[in-house]
Amino acid sequence: MHDVLKVNVMENIHAENDHIAEHVNEDMTELGIFAINVMGAPGIGKTTTLKQIIKNLKGLKPYVIEGDIESDIDTVDLRSLGIDTFQINTFGACHLDAPLIHNAVRNIQFKEKGVLFIENIGNLVCPAEFSIGEHIRMLIVSVTDGSDKPYKYPLAFEKADVIILNKVDLMPFIDFDEEFFMKGVRALNGDVPVFKVSGKTGEGFDAVAEWIRIKSGN
Amino acid sequence: MHDVLKVNVMENIHAENDHIAEHVNEDMTELGIFAINVMGAPGIGKTTTLKQIIKNLKGLKPYVIEGDIESDIDTVDLRSLGIDTFQINTFGACHLDAPLIHNAVRNIQFKEKGVLFIENIGNLVCPAEFSIGEHIRMLIVSVTDGSDKPYKYPLAFEKADVIILNKVDLMPFIDFDEEFFMKGVRALNGDVPVFKVSGKTGEGFDAVAEWIRIKSGN
Numbered sequence: 486m487h488d489v490l491k492v493n494v495m496e497n498i499h500a501e502n503d504h505i506a507e508h509v510n511e512d513m514t515e516l517g518i519f520a521i522n523v524m525g526a527p528g529i530g531k532t533t534t535l536k537q538i539i540k541n542l543k544g545l546k547p548y549v550i551e552g553d554i555e556s557d558i559d560t561v562d563l564r565s566l567g568i569d570t571f572q573i574n575t576f577g578a579c580h581l582d583a584p585l586i587h588n589a590v591r592n593i594q595f596k597e598k599g600v601l602f603i604e605n606i607g608n609l610v611c612p613a614e615f616s617i618g619e620h621i622r623m624l625i626v627s628v629t630d631g632s633d634k635p636y637k638y639p640l641a642f643e644k645a646d647v648i649i650l651n652k653v654d655l656m657p658f659i660d661f662d663e664e665f666f667m668k669g670v671r672a673l674n675g676d677v678p679v680f681k682v683s684g685k686t687g688e689g690f691d692a693v694a695e696w697i698r699i700k701s702g703n
Numbered sequence: 704m705h706d707v708l709k710v711n712v713m714e715n716i717h718a719e720n721d722h723i724a725e726h727v728n729e730d731m732t733e734l735g736i737f738a739i740n741v742m743g744a745p746g747i748g749k750t751t752t753l754k755q756i757i758k759n760l761k762g763l764k765p766y767v768i769e770g771d772i773e774s775d776i777d778t779v780d781l782r783s784l785g786i787d788t789f790q791i792n793t794f795g796a797c798h799l800d801a802p803l804i805h806n807a808v809r810n811i812q813f814k815e816k817g818v819l820f821i822e823n824i825g826n827l828v829c830p831a832e833f834s835i836g837e838h839i840r841m842l843i844v845s846v847t848d849g850s851d852k853p854y855k856y857p858l859a860f861e862k863a864d865v866i867i868l869n870k871v872d873l874m875p876f877i878d879f880d881e882e883f884f885m886k887g888v889r890a891l892n893g894d895v896p897v898f899k900v901s902g903k904t905g906e907g908f909d910a911v912a913e914w915i916r917i918k919s920g921n
Contacts, residue, residue, distance in 0.1 A: 577832075
């Protein structure tokens, strides 16, 4: 097949997606819902991070959409804590897209204003290419994954509005070159805030939650 | 655009890819090169694992193709150890495919029989969908990423010919439910061998290297 056709198909997919993403964004804004696209590699601690942030939100109402290829392990976990959580399974697809979120939010009853965390598929590549109607993008990375990630996966870092550096409790047991990491981050994304946290100990999440509260305008 | 067109385009891409993958596989077999598709999430320790395996190969000649979206950090590292390493940058693409490998291997001088490690893009989703002409698929995962990975990313586990469980030196400091992990692996991929290793300490790699030697027929 012709490469030109491939490229056209991809361009059409992106244009359609962005169009729907704009609608989702407008709908969310109108409802007073601040939507956060939560991205990160598999096993980076996305759900644990969300749980810790939500614990620190102090009265700001949280909603969660869980994106997974398969399974509802995290949704069951979050619901057991009383958090309004909605599952999307992509059954193979490597990222969430705007049509999926458009469908999901039509089925969610937003009873009050608040924050909607949309946990994307665990993938440091593809999700960064697709807007899903979010207000901001939160990138979660971990010290256990090494300090070279900004150099190897630049798009995710470039497009992040906030970066969460997780698992800092393991710092004493690993080699993580924070200076090299931050140099890479700054080269891609000038003054993006970087919060250091531990999903395990809860360290650092009060600051993240406060930052979200201010950004959300609540 | 129509979903039917999208599906047709994807089917064509896969058919073309598989056709070229067969050629690559035949060429490698003819040259006495045992090709391993090395897959795993970002930061899982793919390059560190390769370095440790190669250290234990004892006379079996190693070649490496490094797949990265951007950067040649790992290639520089491997070459500094005297390992014949060839860089592929995809500049955005989330996985290696057969045409990329077909091009690469035409430019490699395989002076003697041996093992070609093809380090795929750090991604636990998309690489599993594309054959690149490999003889076997090696999936690297890490205890720091949690025990639920087989449940959330089943395809990669289903298609693996061998699984390397890395970073076991961090076991004392984290919660990793090995029984739950192995239950998930066994449900997807009956008797796939699972090797426990530490890229940091070198623990466990003699067994991995010996397994590869036997599989490669050398």
